[in-house]
Amino acid sequence: MSTAQNTRTDRLSVTEKVGYSLGDLAANLIFQTLTTFLAFFYTDIYRIPAGTAATIIFVVGMLGAFVFTPLVAVLADRTNSRWGKFRPWVLWTAVPFGVLSLLAFTTPDLGPQGKVFYAAATYTLLVLVYAANNLPYSALSGVLTGNMGERNSLSAYRFVAVMVAQLVVQSLLLPLVLILGDGDRVQGFQNTMLLFAVVGTIFMVITFLTTRERVVPPPEQKSTIRQDVSDLVHNRPWLVLLLVTVLVFITLALKGGTYVYYFEYYLDEAAMAAFLERIGFNGFIAGLNAALTGIGLSGFQWPEDATTSAFSLFNAGGIIFMVVGIGFSKKLADRFGKRDVYGVFLFVSTLFMLAFYVFRPDAIGLVFLSQILHGFFYGITIPLLWAMVADVADYSEWKNGRRATAIIFSAILCGLKAGLAVGGALVAWILSTHGYQAGEQAQSQEAIDGIRLSVSLYCSIPFLVAVALLFFYRIDKATESRIEHDLAARHAGQAA
Template sequence: MNQKSKYAKAKFSDVFKYSFGGLGSNLAFILVMSYLTFFYTDIFGIDTMVVSGLMLVSRFIDAFTDPLMGMMGDHTRSKFGRFRPWIIFGAPVLGFLIFLLFTAPDLSPNMKIVYVYVVYIAYSLASTVVNIPYHSLTPVLSQDPDQRTVIVSWKQGMGTVSQFIITIMALPLVEAFGGGKQGWAMYGALVGILTTISFWICAWGGKPYDKCVETKQGGKQSFNMLKDLQLLIKNKPMLMLMIAFGTDVLANATYSAVNMYYFKYVLKREDLVPVAASAILFAGIVSIPLLPLLTKWLGKKKLYWIGSCLSIIPLAVTLFIREPSVMILMTAMAAFGFISKIPSNLGWAMLPECSDYAEWKFGQRADGLMSSSLTFINKFGMAIGGFIASFFLGLVGFVANQEQPEAVLNMIVFLRFGMPILGYIASLISMAFYEITNEKYVEIRKDLDERAARQTK
């Protein structure tokens, strides 16, 4: 009766080690999303328009490199496996570039622009090389749909540790390291070291499962970029997931980029930054162990839709109360942290379903390509969020480290709370067209199991 017992599963010890990838991945992601714009404008002295241009240029590069990395991972053959060698050798490079990203050398204004462009684009490429193979390992570790959700819950749970290290500990540690440029550089070095070690532990956990599988004919799969890309374009559930997930990320990236500005210039309470971050973090932690239970009860599609819809409510409250009391603000932040964690985690849990759909519909999985697509849209949403924040702040006349006019204050409030609402509305529309329901997935798995059984005869 319980067919799921036939599916290959990963050992818990390996799942735990693999989950450290969630720590390494989110350390850099949250650090860049939360503080890079602020670091460049208020610490390094870069104009907001330069920062917005940098975000756009790097994403154009990612549009080519992310799918390419996904396909390279799918077709890699080595003694370390398909995906692990990229993680093992790419992690220290990524760690070093995180340090450089938050280092502010004494340069001329023009050379500062050259520096941030070179370092940020190099960081983005290194992130691609490491993160896409890391996410590609999820469906490789386990064929069981329920365990895949558990695996995603574990690695997202590790992501909350990253959130603690970044959103709560960043400013105190920067000050403890001496503050200013020195403090940020030392903090960047610490995050870079933690990122490297975390990814190495992750690669260790994936070792028993990352095998170089040959085709049925006994040869290696040929590397046909156009054929692989067509597989993605024809995969409607994957495209809808990319849009829904990307607009969720855009929502979070926009508010994260202006979060420091909101507390510094609107509320004039920078001391509340770690307090609000704690409210969001610990409320989000509570929702993580509920994810597998809620998924079984409601299904991934319906749960994603409900989570995105409810995330709008606390944002709307704080949008219309520009300077709320501390109690109202922290309550809204906690509610948002609890609810918004659900769709942000579910995207990665739904990714293996889209790979299964590709195998069911077109006879090819392409785990790396699917993972690269979601990783790209993740970075794209983060960059567009950062671009929107920098561009519109510059548009209304923001100048760092001075009293801001009313137009700037209103724009900060809108970007912090209003823009994320628009992102979640876009997610709701997209997810309405995601066609893999619980019933549909049962049909897909049954057909795939029958095909596998016929091939073994």
Template sequence: MSTNVVTGENVNAVTGGSKPAKLGILEKFSYGLGDFASNLMWGIIGSFLLYFYTDVALIPVAATGTIMLVARIFDAVIDPVIGGFVDRTHTKWGQTKPYILFGIVPLSVMLVLTFYSPDVSNTWKIVYALVTYLVLGLLYSIVNIPYGALMPLMTRNTDEKSVLSSFRMGGMALGNIFVTACTTPLVVFFGGGSERQGYLLTSVLFAVLGLILFMIVYKNCQERYVLPPSSSKQREKGELIRTYKSAFRNGPWITTVLFALMLFIKLGSTVAITIFFCINVLHNPAMISVLLPLMYVAVAVSSFFTPMVLKRFKHRTSNIISLSLYSIGLVIMYFFIGNNTMLIAMWFIANICGAITSGSVFGMTADSVDYNEWKFNKRSEGTLYAGYSFSTKVGMAIGGAVVSFSLAIAGYHAAEVTPAVENSIKILFFAIPIVLSVLQIIIVMFYKLDKLHPQIVRELEQRNANA
């Protein structure tokens, strides 16, 4: 398929005024598979790595929290750098696709190594865990940031981007459902009584599946709207610095990154504490494979009505309503501990209400790219998407670290869980997501782009028409 090259900083223009190509169903489906693969490979990290470190590898819980925080501080530095490289890349394989092509194999290998537990002293276990987790995060960024930046290179049509976002939301939900529903049974199946072996072989399966799915993305998704190499060469170091400066002057983007950060801290902490909640409070480990998948089933269900809610109320009001109903649902759920049927029902309802934020954050990120072009005459998809990638990884890690440190303070030991620790786990399960939801509401109050965005779109279209 031919590539339309768009010249100049205003990459939203279509050369010759031609009508944007309509994407086929195979290409849309393939793009959604990328998020399935991403959540397959990173979902097992966010959902089960804390438990693997503390209860399988037997790494001290406080050290586990430190590992996760150090790794994410590293991400805070490296993700914007990768985003900048993506913005400046032009090869015979494309702008974003070479990162997927050459990054997915090392990422798959490192996922397996992360779930390998060597027979060494505690000190060397900690060193091994830190190194593998750092490298895994780096390789995930190398693949996932370009994958996110691929969408605006595939199409400039607003409706087509909305459809791609829907496929991506579906892939995200199904990937997480698969991970949360299947990981524990697969560990039991592959382990034969050994969780250590079970997690290792399960990670091999997820790594192979992720590799295959990302190769499908590479093969079927086309870059149509890219800057020519001549323009890329003009982007000197000073230009890269100006790109970063414009990002940090982009108020809607900063608000979106902070909002997404709270979203993924909440997700990371909820996933981590849910495992301990099911085992130590409900005394029913099988509930892990009920509650965690239902979170993502809720995302899939909400994807059918989220576009209508966002169209009616826009991002700020929709998120305030969503987070408020989610928090109320959790409060009601607290009173049904001991009644698993009602507890599951309220969990599902609360997460359907809260899942609107997952769909909204994609739109907020895309709108902040439009704002960047309108305000600073730069789209910088790679750099700005790196902010979202940063939020996902740092947020999930901070969420896991919050749970890890909280359990350490409460005196958690895998061999013996006292009633006091059990009560602490119960409090953490409900208090952490409610507090973070309140913080999200406060942050989204500063999102001022809902009313301005239609004007931005009109002015950008006028610029493109005159280009």
């Protein structure tokens, strides 16, 4: 029986699912840091003007989307080694990815122009290596198994790991920066990224060692780049997913990059301190320190300012409930189909983002509640986008008789990076146009209004357009089953 035929029934072991998911945990320690803190790092830590920071983020992001990612896709689809097409790339890029992650958050004193050049150069190299790592890693999920139920399960494992990384970055990064830098945020960022780089490199190697490629193109398949591109542009589900991906990641970059400003400059610090006291958070930290010192250990060094503590707890609450939402994703997708579940819960999650505009500066409890509910409903959608991309690769093979997994994933990753570039640049651009002054203790009302609009209305618009686009995505539950059945029969015939 052929390898291709086996993939239609083979189940993935827990070890392989966990091993694969560690690669996403590693990548997202860096990816989430870039999404959430790069604009803040450039403007408030490295002191690059906001408009210049926006230009760097946008231009380099577009290079990643439309130059680096397609180039890697062409090379990866044509890679043939004893380890497969995609696994070698995960191994080859593990160490360079870690090194460049550290360099991108290092702050040499080079003068105003030198800082801009250094930031642009290190970010460009990091985005290049990220493409060479993450595209083959993502495409690997489409060739570990051809069983769509197993893909749903693999996606759930993968995105629990993503949420762990997101929890670490969004909840613990600023505390880690202060702790590891002994109050110096410049040194703290460097030490934190060194820790992330070492852990990430180890996890990438584990991913390489624990996975195996099973879905392979027929040996006789020969396709040109022109044929692959032609297949793409005539693949309507892919076109829809591409646009959806761009829109979703515009929102993720915009809201993720603006939350830190929302806490720094809009929410009332005294109200945040009172909220932390009221819910017992301060008491928890004090009790933890008492327990540690009581047994002869050092106390847990948590930042004392209410803004950092509240921001970290805010992110933690949203991420924890995203993980809870992910737990519902597979069962709902198996029953109703990925498309319908994705669209419904993306819409519901948007409603809780819109609410951020109307909250008063002292309405801390409502801010946290809205974040938790948004996190839960958005969490249901998280594994489904990438599972749908794998389905689109199957759809392309089903329609055209040719399989080009990497180029399909690369095209979606182009959308992801374009979305991140636009969304990340929008953070700095909106701040700049609204008169934001980096490093100032107080901002103008115009700047604060821009921050409020960014985390609410501006973030919601791309999500709502993405929901509307899903009406044109035709791979529903019935079509999923038909594609899986037809490809299984086709591969069995090829083996015979």
